[in-house]
Amino acid sequence: MRITAEAKTATRERIIEVAARLFTKEGWENTTTRGIAVAAGIATGTLFNYFESKEAIVAALISEALERAEEEIQKRDDESLEEELFTFIWTELASLREYRKFLAAAAETILSPLRRYARKSPGDSIRTNHLEAVEQILAAHGVPAPVPTVTMQLYWTLYLGVFGHWATDDSPKQEDTMALLDQTLKLFIAALPRSGGDTHGHQIK
Amino acid sequence: MDTRLSDLLAALPAEDRAEEIFDSEGAQERLKAIFADLAYRPVPVHSLHRLWTLSELSVQITLAYMSLWFRQLTADAETRQQRAMETNLRVALKMVHRLGYLRGAATKLGQALGALPEVMPRQIASTLDMLHFQAPPMHFSLLREAVRNELGKDPIEVFATFDKEPFAAASIGQVHRATLKSGQAVAVKIQYPGIARAVEADLRNLMALMFPMRLTRQWESAKEQCRAIQEMLHQELDYVREAQNMREADALFAPEEGIVIPRVFDEVSTARILTTEFIPGLQLNDFLASDPPQSLRDSFGEKIARIYYRMCFASLNYGDPHSGNFVFMDHGRLGLLDFGCVQHFSSQEREVFPLVEAFVDDPTLLPKVLLDGGFATEADLTNEDFMKVFEQYWSWFAEPERFDGAFDFGDESFFKRGIERTRDVLLKGYTAGAPMYVYLSRSFFGHRALLLRLRSCFNERALYRQEVATRLAREGKG
Numbered sequence: 001m002r003i004t005a006e007a008k009t010a011t012r013e014r015i016i017e018v019a020a021r022l023f024t025k026e027g028w029e030n031t032t033t034r035g036i037a038v039a040a041g042i043a044t045g046t047l048f049n050y051f052e053s054k055e056a057i058v059a060a061l062i063s064e065a066l067e068r069a070e071e072e073i074q075k076r077d078d079e080s081l082e083e084e085l086f087t088f089i090w091t092e093l094a095s096l097r098e099y100r101k102f103l104a105a106a107a108e109t110i111l112s113p114l115r116r117y118a119r120k121s122p123g124d125s126i127r128t129n130h131l132e133a134v135e136q137i138l139a140a141h142g143v144p145a146p147v148p149t150v151t152m153q154l155y156w157t158l159y160l161g162v163f164g165h166w167a168t169d170d171s172p173k174q175e176d177t178m179a180l181l182d183q184t185l186k187l188f189i190a191a192l193p194r195s196g197g198d199t200h201g202h203q204i205k
Numbered sequence: 206m207d208t209r210l211s212d213l214l215a216a217l218p219a220e221d222r223a224e225e226i227f228d229s230e231g232a233q234e235r236l237k238a239i240f241a242d243l244a245y246r247p248v249p250v251h252s253l254h255r256l257w258t259l260s261e262l263s264v265q266i267t268l269a270y271m272s273l274w275f276r277q278l279t280a281d282a283e284t285r286q287q288r289a290m291e292t293n294l295r296v297a298l299k300m301v302h303r304l305g306y307l308r309g310a311a312t313k314l315g316q317a318l319g320a321l322p323e324v325m326p327r328q329i330a331s332t333l334d335m336l337h338f339q340a341p342p343m344h345f346s347l348l349r350e351a352v353r354n355e356l357g358k359d360p361i362e363v364f365a366t367f368d369k370e371p372f373a374a375a376s377i378g379q380v381h382r383a384t385l386k387s388g389q390a391v392a393v394k395i396q397y398p399g400i401a402r403a404v405e406a407d408l409r410n411l412m413a414l415m416f417p418m419r420l421t422r423q424w425e426s427a428k429e430q431c432r433a434i435q436e437m438l439h440q441e442l443d444y445v446r447e448a449q450n451m452r453e454a455d456a457l458f459a460p461e462e463g464i465v466i467p468r469v470f471d472e473v474s475t476a477r478i479l480t481t482e483f484i485p486g487l488q489l490n491d492f493l494a495s496d497p498p499q500s501l502r503d504s505f506g507e508k509i510a511r512i513y514y515r516m517c518f519a520s521l522n523y524g525d526p527h528s529g530n531f532v533f534m535d536h537g538r539l540g541l542l543d544f545g546c547v548q549h550f551s552s553q554e555r556e557v558f559p560l561v562e563a564f565v566d567d568p569t570l571l572p573k574v575l576l577d578g579g580f581a582t583e584a585d586l587t588n589e590d591f592m593k594v595f596e597q598y599w600s601w602f603a604e605p606e607r608f609d610g611a612f613d614f615g616d617e618s619f620f621k622r623g624i625e626r627t628r629d630v631l632l633k634g635y636t637a638g639a640p641m642y643v644y645l646s647r648s649f650f651g652h653r654a655l656l657l658r659l660r661s662c663f664n665e666r667a668l669y670r671q672e673v674a675t676r677l678a679r680e681g682k683g
Contacts, residue, residue, distance in 0.1 A: 076346075083346035090350050173354040175398035182347050182398075 012050050012060075015040050019057045020099055028054075028105035058106045059122030063129055065095045070133055081141035085185050088137060089159065090178065093166050097174070104167035111160055131156065143192055154191055158184050343379055343397060345369045351398050355475045363473055364393070373529075377401065377442065382483060390483040391470060394444065401442035401477070441545040444479040450521065450544035451481070457519050463538040464508055484542065486534035489658065499662070501537060506614060506661020507668060508539040513652040514672035517645070519679065520555060522548035526651035528658070548645065562673055564599065565606045571596060598626040602649070605665035615660030620653065 018040040022031045033054055037047040051057045069092040073084050096103060110123040131152055139145055162184055166177040343351070352360045360367040364383040371379035378396040385391055440446045448469040455466040467481040474480045487495065492505075509531070516523045524546035532540030557578045564574045575581035575595060585591045601623045605612040613619075627650070 079346055080344065083344045086344070086346040086350075090346075094350075171399055171402065175351075175354060176402075178347065178350060178354070178398040179400070182343075 011040075011042065011046075015042075015047060015050055016057055016060055019054065020061065020102075023054075023058075023102035023106070024099070028102045053122065055106070055110050055122040058103070058110060059126050061099060062092075062096065062126050065092045066126075066129055066133060068092070068095045073137065081137070081143070082185050082189055084137050084141070085134070085188075086181060088133070089162065089181055089185075093163070093174070093177070093181075100167055104164075107163060107167060111163065127156065130159070138192075148193065151192060155188055158188055343371075343395070347398070348379075348381075348395055351395055352478065354398070355478050356473065360393070364391075367393070383480075385470065385473070385480075389470075390485075391473075391480050392467070392483045393473075394479040394481075396442075396444070396477040440547070443476050444474060444545075445476050447479060447545045447547075448474055450547040453519075454516060454521055454523075454541070454544060454547070457515050457521070462508075462511070463536070464512060465532075465534060465538050465540040466544075467540070467542065484532045484534065484540035486532035486538075486540055489528035489531060489533065489655070492533040493658070499660075502659045503611075503661050503663045504537055505533060505539055506656045506659045507663045509652055509655050509659075509661075510663075510665060510668055511672065512539075512541060513648065514669060515675065516547075517648070518558060518672060518676035520550040522550070522645060522648055523652075524548045524648050526648050526655060528655060531655070548648075558676065565603045565669070568600070568603075571599060574599075594626075594629045598630050601626050606669045608666055610664060610666075611662045612665045613662045614653065614656035614665075615662060617657065620657045623650070623653065 015036065019031070019036045022036055022039060026035070031054060033047055033051075034044050036054065036057070037044040040047070051060070069088045072091040073079075073088050076084070076087055079087065111126065112123075134155060135145070135147055135152070138147055162177065162181050165180055166174055169177045171177070349359055349361075352358075352363065356363055360381075360383070365386045365388070366384040368382040371381050372392075373380040377400045378394060380392050380394045383391050383393050440450075448471065451466055451469050455468075458464045458466065465484060467484050470480040470482075497505075509526070512523060513526065523541070523544075525543065530541065530543045532542060534540050560570075560574045560578050564570050572581075572586050572592070576583070576586060581591065581595070601619075604619070605614070627646075
């Protein structure tokens with residue numbers, strides 16, 4: 001029996017939805033792929049056809065949020081680099097808002113800056129996709145390519161800091177993270193190489 | 206840091222041990238703890254130096270502190286302690302400098318002190334001089350998300366039109382022009398995200414820093430004043446309270462009086478967003494530049510004085526009468542903006558009004574007024590110098606109220622005399638009193654400074670009497 005593309009997409013969506021519910025209810029650590037498969041009414045083996053691990057499910061959630069963020073900045077046309085980066089990151093975070101409870105724990109393993117990067121791990125794809133989107137935004141605002149590796153590493157470090165703050169932020173509607181993001185982006189932009197050939201970038205004092 | 210100011214206050218020893226507090230190890234430890242906490246704050250980098258678009262609130266915080274600092278500086282004449290105090294003050298100022306949104310206050314304060322250099326020790330003035338402030342606005346993306354957090358929608362969905370550029374800086378955010386879907390032109394005041402909670406936390410720290418510095422005998426009254434300041438600031442951070450103040454103030458004026466208080470649109474307002482009717486007109490500087498006729502200067506001055514007395518007597522004292530809050534409208538109407546700093550008096554505090562009225566009519570009642578109003582103790586009344594200083598200060602205050610005919614508020618020597626007499630009171634440390642006077646004296650001085658700039662000339666005596674009658678009528682004693 002052939003499984004249609006629609007059915008595949010539906011199953012994939014169901015797995016993500018069920019997993020997100022379980023992560024929220026049972027906690028990140030206590031949820032297993034087996035438990036997710038049972039709750040989704042599929043065999044564990046079937047689940048592995050879609051996701052190799054629970055980390056991969058979270059990575060899918062995050063990449064969906066990333067897509068929404070990319071769509072959002074397409075809709076807004078007249079923004080400065082700072083504004084566009086702000087919209088990009090905040091839209092991503094806002095669309096993950098309902099998952100905050102388990103994302104803090106999940107991010108510790110998936111996005112930890114201390115983890116070893118392995119080829120094709122879910123964390124790496126999140127990082128790569130995110131940084132590609134950011135490089136496109138930078139290019140659109142005249143930041144000369146290629147952006148120095150150290151600059152992108154700085155961005156990623158700052159982003160993880162904001163993400164970590166957001167995941168555990170108990171201020172109303174994460175307003176503290178909103179302020180932190182605003183200040184963080186000012187810091188990042190101050191560290192960007194300026195167009196006009198200053199390839200050494202600017203020193204961060 | 207979860208320590209509440211009230212806990213700190215409660216933990217502080219009684220006034221007779223104030224000097225020990227200053228030298229005690231406990232105080233030193235507390236200072237260290239405060240600075241350790243501050244060390245975790247991000248150090249401002251580049252544009253972060255100019256992050257916050259803040260002015261009014263910060264000025265209020267700082268001016269309020271200043272009234273306390275003045276007293277600390279002057280209450281004890283001993284040089285050694287005074288020097289120690291100045292050192293601590295410099296430390297406090299550095300701290301203010303690190304708290305981005307207070308920097309504007311420090312600059313404005315520096316400018317104000319530049320005008321009155323002899324009031325402050327030179328060192329302090331020069332420290333203040335070095336502080337700079339320039340604030341860029343919140344960019345539109347941040348603002349849009351802040352609005353979305355509060356109202357659930359983008360500003361462009363909520364409003365028919367919305368100006369992306371702010372037209373004014375507000376105390377802890379900025380003001381944008383917009384149009385409601387009904388076509389009504391409005392001003393939308395939006396807070397920087399999280400600022401209210403940040404200000405309150407920093408305020409607790411600053412207060413904690415100030416308490417070990419206390420040296421005066423008037424410990425209790427200082428505590429009360431701090432509570433009053435805290436209450437006022439809390440009000441400033443909450444736009445729901447401000448909207449309430451506006452409605453209460455609006456009810457005090459009849460349309461034919463030509464005093465316009467903007468209407469609040471509740472459906473697009475929250476604790477962090479305040480949408481009010483847009484009031485078209487000129488700011489004071491532009492109004493003066495238009496070379497207005499004397500009759501217009503007089504009638505606007507009269508309106509400012511009427512606002513002061515009407516609101517003060519109704520226990521809604523307009524605590525921040527600086528020129529930016531007044532709009533000179535067409536047909537001689539005067540618009541009043543910004544109701545975040547409105548002081549409410551308790552029934553006990555209101556008892557001072559009849560006393561002052563009695564003094565205006567009969568100068569010999571001064572000792573009774575000072576005593577009953579909590580300005581002086583029995584001992585103060587026997588202090589010849591104290592009485593002389595207060596006699597002069599209060600006579601200045603009552604001079605226009607006693608003058609039969611049109612009083613010339615444009616007379617600079619009159620205003621200067623007021624400053625000199627206030628300085629005498631401050632320098633001699635005679636400023637003890639109920640917390641209400643922190644803001645009351647500022648609003649009083651503020652409105653007379655406006656009358657000076659307008660060069661208004663009108664019958665204040667008649668106006669004052671009308672306002673007293675209005676008050677009595679409202680209280681059912683008319």
